[in-house]
Amino acid sequence: MAYKAFKDKIVNLQSDVNNFRVEFLERDGFKKFADNLSSNVHQWHNICITGYFSETIRQSLESILTMPKCNVRLICPYLDVRKNRDRKNLQALRKLVKAGTEIKVNDRLHARFLVAYNEVQKHPNIEYWGLLLIGSFDFNTECMGRERYDAGIKTMHPDLVKSAVELFEQIWSEPESVLLKDYQP
Numbered sequence: 001m002a003y004k005a006f007k008d009k010i011v012n013l014q015s016d017v018n019n020f021r022v023e024f025l026e027r028d029g030f031k032k033f034a035d036n037l038s039s040n041v042h043q044w045h046n047i048c049i050t051g052y053f054s055e056t057i058r059q060s061l062e063s064i065l066t067m068p069k070c071n072v073r074l075i076c077p078y079l080d081v082r083k084n085r086d087r088k089n090l091q092a093l094r095k096l097v098k099a100g101t102e103i104k105v106n107d108r109l110h111a112r113f114l115v116a117y118n119e120v121q122k123h124p125n126i127e128y129w130g131l132l133l134i135g136s137f138d139f140n141t142e143c144m145g146r147e148r149y150d151a152g153i154k155t156m157h158p159d160l161v162k163s164a165v166e167l168f169e170q171i172w173s174e175p176e177s178v179l180l181k182d183y184q185p
Contacts, residue, residue, distance in 0.1 A: 008125065023154045027146045030137045033154070034144045038063050044116035044130055047072045048168045051112040054085075054140035055092040061139075062099045073102045075171055077109040081185045089140070093180055103180040106171055112137055112152075115164040130161040 025033065033040055037060040041047050047064060053076060065072055076093065079086040093103055117130025135152015137143045143150050155161075171177055 005125075020157060021155065022157070025133070025135065025137075025152050025154055027143070027148070027150050030135070030150060030152065031144055031146055033133065034060070034137075034139060037061075038067075041114075041116040041131065042067060043118075045069045045071060045118050046130075046165075047114070047116045048074075048165070048172075049114045049139060050075045050109060050168065050171070052076055052089060052138040052140045053093060053096070054089050056141045056144050057139040058092045058095055061096055061101060065100045071102075072096075072100070073104075073168075073172065075104050075106055075109055075168070075177060077105070078107040079105065079183075079185050086185075090185070097180055104172060104177040105180060105183045106174065106177040108176060109171065111167065111171070113164055113168075114139075115161060115168060117161055117165055126158045128158060128161045128165055129156075130158075130165070131156050132161050132164045134164065 023029075034057065037057070041064060047070065049072075053061075053074060061072060061074075064070055074093070074096070076089075079090050081087050081090060097103055113132065113134040115130060115132050117128040120126050120129055131154070133152060133154045136150040137152055142148050
């Protein structure tokens with residue numbers, strides 16, 4: 001990026017210090033975030049999450065779907081239906097599809113993040129305003145129940161949000177990412 005463009009971007013963003021704030025989340029912080037998921041993402045129209053999901057988060061995601069202009073997409077890794085836990089998770093995912101969530105499965109997925117954002121048309125240096133949560137967390141019983149030690153970060157930095165949106169779209173668009181309804185475990 002050219003120096004002047006970079007300088008202008010920094011000057012324009014300096015008025016909103018929260019964009020540069022990065023918050024460390026440990027397992028209790030993630031539990032609190034997940035328990036208040038609807039209120040944490042209520043201002044964003046696009047909610048994209050990667051990782052494992054269980055019945056524990058289903059109702060929160062379904063309530064998000066009732067918000068105006070809200071689009072929820074999930075990408076999860078391989079589900080081994082020989083395992084009871086994955087069979088139950090698959091049932092929860094199917095319920096989410098019926099509620100309006102778009103879900104794909106990608107057997108190569110290991111990334112764990114949530115990006116909630118709105119596209120911005122009127123700002124020359126920012127494509128997305130949003131929230132990024134990235135770490136080792138899954139939206140499942142083990143993580144939300146604090147059975148494991150997970151950690152991550154939360155930020156609203158526009159460049160990081162943009163990078164997360166781009167990664168999500170890349171994974172979503174890969175031929176290896178198949179719609180849940182077409183997934184043959």
